[in-house]
Amino acid sequence: MSPDPAHRLYNALWQIYHRPQPPPPPYGAANFPWDDPDFSERMLRQHLDQSHGAASRPQAEIFRLVDWLWDKLSLHEGSRVLDVTCGPGLYAVELARRGCTVHGLDFSPAAIRYAQQMAADAGVTERCSFELCDVLAMDAPSARFDAVLLLYGELATFTPDEAANLLRRCASVLYPSSKQCPGGRMVVELLDFEHIDRKDNTWWFADDSGLWGDSPFFHLGERHWYGEQNLSLEKFHIINLETGELHEYTLADQAYPTDTMASMMHEAGFEQVEIYPAWGNVKLYDAGEWVVYLAGKVPGVAENVTTQPNAREGPRLPMDDNPEPDRL
Ligand SMILES: C[S@@+](CC[C@H](N)C(=O)[O-])C[C@H]1O[C@@H](n2cnc3c(N)ncnc32)[C@H](O)[C@@H]1O
Numbered sequence: 661m662s663p664d665p666a667h668r669l670y671n672a673l674w675q676i677y678h679r680p681q682p683p684p685p686p687y688g689a690a691n692f693p694w695d696d697p698d699f700s701e702r703m704l705r706q707h708l709d710q711s712h713g714a715a716s717r718p719q720a721e722i723f724r725l726v727d728w729l730w731d732k733l734s735l736h737e738g739s740r741v742l743d744v745t746c747g748p749g750l751y752a753v754e755l756a757r758r759g760c761t762v763h764g765l766d767f768s769p770a771a772i773r774y775a776q777q778m779a780a781d782a783g784v785t786e787r788c789s790f791e792l793c794d795v796l797a798m799d800a801p802s803a804r805f806d807a808v809l810l811l812y813g814e815l816a817t818f819t820p821d822e823a824a825n826l827l828r829r830c831a832s833v834l835y836p837s838s839k840q841c842p843g844g845r846m847v848v849e850l851l852d853f854e855h856i857d858r859k860d861n862t863w864w865f866a867d868d869s870g871l872w873g874d875s876p877f878f879h880l881g882e883r884h885w886y887g888e889q890n891l892s893l894e895k896f897h898i899i900n901l902e903t904g905e906l907h908e909y910t911l912a913d914q915a916y917p918t919d920t921m922a923s924m925m926h927e928a929g930f931e932q933v934e935i936y937p938a939w940g941n942v943k944l945y946d947a948g949e950w951v952v953y954l955a956g957k958v959p960g961v962a963e964n965v966t967t968q969p970n971a972r973e974g975p976r977l978p979m980d981d982n983p984e985p986d987r988l
Contacts, residue, residue, distance in 0.1 A: 668904030675906055676897050682860075682884045683895050683910075690893075690912040692817070695794070700770035702871050707748045707771065713945060716750055716812070721944050725811075726754045728942050732954060733807045733845055735760055742805040742833060744795050744826070745814040749775025749788075756788035763803070764790040796822055804835045808846045813950070816850055816913045820924075823914070827928035834957040843957040846930060852937060852951040853917045856892065858885040876901040890915040921953055930955035 663671065693699040706715040713721070729735065729751075737759030743752045746764030748771040756762045756779065766772055772792045779788040796818065808830045815823050827848075834844030861883045868876040880897040892913045899906050916924070922933045933955040938947040 663904075665902065665904035668906075669899065669901070670904075672899050672904060672906035676880060679895075679897075683882065683893055685886055685889065685891060685893060686910055686912050690817070690910040692909055692911045695767040695769070697769050699871075700768040702874070703768065704748060704770040704774055706871055707750070708774075716747055717944070719750065722750050722754065724942050724944070725939065726751060726758070728939060729755075729807075729809070729847065730758065732940075733847065734842075735807065739806045740804070742803075742808045742830075744808060744810045744830060745812075746775060746790065746809075747771045747812075749778055749790060751809065751811065752790070753778045753782055753784065753788055756784040757782055759787075761787040762789075763805075764788075765793055765795050765798075766790070767792060767794045795826060798829055803833060804844070805833050806835060806844045808834060808844070810847070811849045813849060813851050813913070815848055816915065817911065818914070820914060824924055824928060827925060827930075831929035831957050836957060837959050843959065845954060845956050846925075848921070848925070848953040848955075849939075849950055850916060850921060850953070851913070852949055853890075853915050855949050856913075856915050857883075858887070858892075860884050872896070872898045873900060890917075918951060918953075925953060925955050929958050931958045932956050 694703065703715055706712075708716075710718045712718075716722070717725070733739075735741070735755070735758075739760045741752070741755055741760045741762045743749070743755075743762060743764040746752050746766045747768065749764050752762040752764040752775065764772075764775055766775075769792060772790045775790045776785075779785050779790070782788075810826075810830065815826065818826060827846075830846050834846065835841070837843030862881065864878065864880045866876070866878050868874075872879050878899040878901065880899070881894060882897075883892065883894045885892050892915060894911045894913075896909045896911070897906060898909070918935055922935065925933050933953055936952040936954065937950075938944075939950060939952050941947065944950075
């Protein structure tokens with residue numbers, strides 16, 4: 661017979677009491693449940709909440725960043741953009757509104773559903789598509805892009821090996837440069853290594869709705885900094901007060917000094933890595949916490965995939981292949 665809620669609650673509290681200290685670093689991926697359907701619905705509400713930037717930035721800031729990207733990436737009507745971990749498509753749809761052809765990838769079901777609806781509402785579905793997929797499990801690419809975006813620090817949630825691999829795949833989907841045209845470029849946004857919070861910390865709060873549940877819960881959180889690995893780990897212990905169940909989630913953030921990230925990008929097949937602390941001073945609530953890397957593709961590198969002969973004129977995008985698009 662399964663224990664009653666009071667008994668589960670009792671067990672949950674002892675489990676937390678006996679947790680290993682410091683929390684062991686996650687070997688491999690942490691288990692933040694972005695792709696869980698219920699969690700993704702609750703996370704979507706955070707993405708869209710204009711009072712904070714916990715999941716996505718407020719719309720006014722996104723417009724400013726799209727202006728910046730437009731300028732720095734020399735985007736124009738018809739530019740092809742891939743948004744890796746696009747969330748609810750807030751950048752992608754705005755770029756499509758301005759004339760780009762955009763494809764977004766994310767594994768949050770609620771975010772992708774929202775992005776598709778937003779593209780339909782904006783009347784840009786013919787040049788704005790989204791795909792529910794794990795970007796770490798992308799298939800060999802066939803489409804080519806002028807720009808690849810990887811925004812809001814998401815690269816840091818992957819292990820260094822996964823991140824290096826993902827960067828290589830991003831390089832492989834960019835247009836190579838030719839005598840006539842500069843090659844495609846990639847933008848990576850990461851937390852600024854100098855400003856990362858390295859203090860261990862614990863906190864708690866109780867609520868009955870929000871990201872962590874839609875019935876009364878306790879949230880007990882702790883953060884630990886692993887200096888040797890430059891890794892920040894957050895553990896969230898969520899106790900459902902109605903059922904007594906305990907759910908534990910881990911979010912790991914790998915921190916990269918700027919020279920380390922620049923080297924990783926070179927190794928992945930990029931050149932001329934430009935570094936913009938604080939987004940080059942775009943007006944953002946938390947600009948100082950971020951650093952942006954902008955790099956071009958090294959000619960001839962990461963071309964281990966089929967390139968279409970007339971790629972510049974008209975590569976097939978994943979969205980061209982509906983209903984079963986090529987996956988990256
Ligand atoms: C902090 S949000 C940022 C979303 C978007 N770039 C923005 O700024 O509005 C991170 C996103 O990464 C997605 N994500 C995390 N890991 C992923 C993976 N392995 N494959 C696909 N998407 C992933 C999450 O679902 C989430 O939508």
